[in-house]
Amino acid sequence: MSASHSSSVERAPTLALGAPLSRAAFWLRSRLFATPVSAVVSLALLYLLLRWGWDFFGWAVLHAIWQVPHDAAGLPQTGVCRAAEGVGACWAVVAEKYRFILFGFYPYAQQWRPAICVLLFIGLYAASAQQRFWRRELALIWAVALVLIGALMWGGFAGLPLVADDQWGGLPITLILATFGLAGAFPLAVLAALGRRSRGMPAVRMLCVCYIELIRGVPLISLLFMASVMFPLFLPAGVDIDKLLRAQIAFVLFAGAYLAEVVRAGLQALPKGQSEAADALGLGYWQKTMLIVLPQALRQVIPMLVNTFIGFFKDTSLVLIIGIFDLTTTGRTAIDEPAWQGFGNEIYLLLAAIYFTFCFAMSRTSARLEHLFSRGQRR
Amino acid sequence: MSASLAAPPRRRLRLSWSDARLRGLVWQVLILGAVALLIWYLARTTAHNLATRHIATGFAFLDHAAPIPIGETLIDYTPSVSSYGRALLIGVLNTLKISIVGCLLATVLGTLIGIGRLAPNWLLARLCGAYVEGLRDIPLLLQLLFWYGLMQTLPAPRRALHPLAGVFLSNRGLRVPALAWRPGDGWVLAAFGIALLGAFLWARHAARRRDATGRGLPLWPAALLVLGLPAMVAIALGAVPGLDRPALHGFNFQGGLLISPEYAALLIGLVVYAASYIAEIVRSGILSVSTGQWEAAQALGLRRGAVLRLVVLPQALRVVVPPMTSQYLNLVKNSSLAVAIGYQDIVSIANTTLNQTGQAIEGIALIMAVYLTISLSISLFMNWYNVRIALVER
Incomplete structure (x- = not known):
């Protein structure tokens, strides 16, 4: 075949080659x-x-070590893993440490409690992602579930021993920081966004602009440092907020500023006629905002909110730097033990898989909602 | 009344709750008052706490000698002799060093992957898609820990990997040959600078002429100038540039240019992570250019590469610049994660400083001030660039 024919071959192989190509062959030819x-x-x-x-x-499956023997004292003998280093993965470290990575220093016998909390969180997320659950009752369910989670984690009633929050760790901490952080940041974000757009109150607008831009201009780490070393200086002697709550406050302030910009985008996208119509009906500012403006503005930016939440979920791993035992910190601590040193990759893969599952589920949800909401614009 | 004096045409302020302006005024006074009260209360408690703990406030500690060992310094520094101020300056320089290189590399990698995701080749597009989806959903900190762990599994200097002559890769970092600096090299460098300026002027002249007459000038004189002038100066001075090759002395390498494992891990982590976001921005930018532009360019007989380079990417750039700005800002802020793997950027050095001196408030204020300044500079630069490339309409 001459070179001049080749272009027509690509366009319509069935015609040029005489014999009809099968579907797979056509696909291979045109796409690869x-x-x-x-x-x-x-x-x-x-x-x-x-x-x-x-x-x-070969590394992860064929040559991998899944179990290691224990000596008389119950200590793991990692010699097999050391011998296989570089050739096969040592999944024994995961088998040995997964309880610690998932739940940290939570008392071993009581770890069913954080496990239930994790399931509750996942159930809440899954339910909230379904459009048919979007009713007023959902807020109530969230409130009840969050109280239940707090009660289960702390205990101290009905025969459950009290577990102070400095013993919490692992996945529940990551989920708590992310969820309560968002729950606290959202009202703050809405207020800051409304304040930034208020025309009648320049002083309030300046205040909101300062808050949003200041927080967005500095890294989260500096806020976490502030929470861990500066907050104690702010408080009168004798008053002490524990570390987890301080980090939580820093997260709320941080997420609030970013979410405020997302909410503002939604407010700006809303046609002016909506709020003018509300004014014409004689609604007051808060009635107008709560009944007309926010429901439409927020609906518009739900996919963007979910994307911000994904970023925020990943950012909870930064508490490693101020020594709070979230999922990343427990994973890193697990390989500090001399017996398991050097098996970081296995642990990091496990952590990456956990984070990926959550974030990927959220990003799929975001894409699905975007598709759903653009239905009106599509032809 | 004062309000009517300030703005005569305005309606008179009524002393009634139904007056929106009065309500606004009262609310503002209340909110600002509450914020001021909170700040005053916090400041008073803090002052009291500092007094009871005998911590002096102020930036006097910047002049004290800093016993911080610093691995990578762009300017001279001696632990316990140089001041905290100098140590912090090195931190700022290190932050800039990682940020600038990171932004450049992330832009290149991100653009390639973004284009790759739209490639007609199914396998390439899918792999680029998997890259974007996979890396975006894993925390950057975890990725940094992974890369740093990988650097540490490299062999010791004695058994360093030796892929090219003069290049050594070990767990102490990457050593590459560097240009040796000798007295005459200043002149060569100056000649290079002059040549670059000349080439720039030539290119501008050529572009103007092309715009005016439709016929451009060749660009080879500029290339000749850039290569030729420094070479001529070097030969005239009899100083042909030599190479400073790394060599093993005892347990470590000496000489050459060192890229430390911390820097390498941080750079790879930041670039790979940011590229996954930039790829999506580039992709959506390319998709925003209407199909008609592709078709028109193809009708003119341009190849796919030329269509992309000459027609599509310049138009996509307009859509791409604003979100790209926020990605650069993110990259700079994310470089603060250096503290987790021991690269001594401003956060790491300020953190050590505030632990040693107890000056928590000043230390954190410094960190924030540095990042705010960098963020503001990037925003200003990108806004200027955005205005420059914006479509000029009537």
Whole structure:
């Protein structure tokens, strides 16, 4: 076949080649081998993918160590893992440490309590992502569930021993920081966004602009440092807020500023006629805002809110730096033990998988909602 | 009444709760009063706490000698001799060093992946998609810990990897040959600067002429100038630039240029993470250019690469710049995670300083001031750039 024919071959292979191509062959030709360059790229990528994929499979599955023996004192003997280092993964570290990574220093016999809390959180998220649950009762369910979670974690009633919050750790801490942080930040964000857009009150607007821009201009770490070393200086002697609550406050302030900008985007996107119509009906400012403006403005930005929440969920890992035992910190602490030193990759993969599951679920939800809400605009 | 004096055409302020302006005024006074009261209360308690703990306030500690060992310094520094101020300045420089290089590399990688995600090749597009989806959903801190862990599993200097002549990769970092600095090199560098300026002027002249007459000037004189002038100066001075090659002395390498494992881990982590966001921005920017532009360019006979480079990307740039600005800001702020893996940026050094001196408020205020300044500078620069490339309409 001459070179001049090749372009027509790509366009319509069934015609040029005489014999009709099967669907798969047509797909391969048009999507992987359309041009010589594309074919070379495809082959190179395929080669790398297979080679690295096989190496990874060998490391993670074929040569992996799943269990290690224990000596008489019950200490793990990690010699097998050391011997396989670099060749096979040592999943024994996960088998040995997963309870610590998930629940931290929470008393071992009581760890069913944080486990239930994690399930409650996941149930709440899953329910909130479904449009058919979007009713007034959902807020009530959230309130009840959050109280229940607090009660379960602390205990101290009905025969449950009291567990102080400095013993909490792992996944529940990550979920608590993210969820309560968002719950606290959201009202703050709405107020700051409304304040920033208020025309009649320049002083309040300046205050909101300062808060939003100041927080957005500095890294979260500086706020967490502030929470851990500066907050104690702010309080009168004898009053002490514990570390977790201080970090939670820093998170609320941080998330509030970012969410405020998202809410503001929603407010700006709302046509002016809506609030003018509300004025014409004689509604007061708060009636207008709560009944007309916010429901429409927030609906518009739900996908963006979810995306902000994903970022915020990932950012909870930064509490590692001020020594709060969230999921990342427990994972890192697990490999501090001399016996398990050097098996970071296995643990990091586990943590990455956990974070990925949560974030990916949220980003799918965000995409689904975006699709749903754009239904009106699509033709 | 004072309000009517300030703004004569305005309606007179009525002393009634149904007057929106009076309500607004009262609310503002109340809110500002509450905030002022809170700040006053916090300031008073803080002053009291500082007094009972015998912590002096103020920035006098900046002149005290700083016993902080610092691994990477761009300017001279001796622990216990140099001041805290100098140590903090090194921190700022280190933050800038990682931020600038990080922004540049992340832009390149992100743009490539964003374009790759739209490639007609199914495998390439899918892999780029997996990259974006995968890396965006894993916390940056975790990625940094992973990269740093990887750096530590590299062999010791004695058994360093040696992929190219003069390049050594070990758990002490990457050593590459550097240009050796000798007395005559200042002149060579100056000649290089002059040549760059000349080339820039030539390119501008060529562009003007192309705009005016439709016919451009060749660009090879500029290239010749950039390469030729420094070479001529070097030969004239008899100083052909030499290489400073790293060599193993005892347990570590000496000489050459060192990229520390901390810097490398932080740079890889930041670039790889930010690129996943930038790729999405670039992709949506390219998609925002209407199909008609592609078709028109193809009808003119341009190849795909030329269509992208000459027609689509310049138009996509307008959509891309504002979100890109916030990604750069994020990258700079994220570089503060350096403290977790021991790269000594401003946060890390300020944190050590406030632990040693007890000056918590000053230390955190310094960190915030540095980041606010950097953020503001990037915003201003990108706004200027945005105005420059904006579509000029009637």
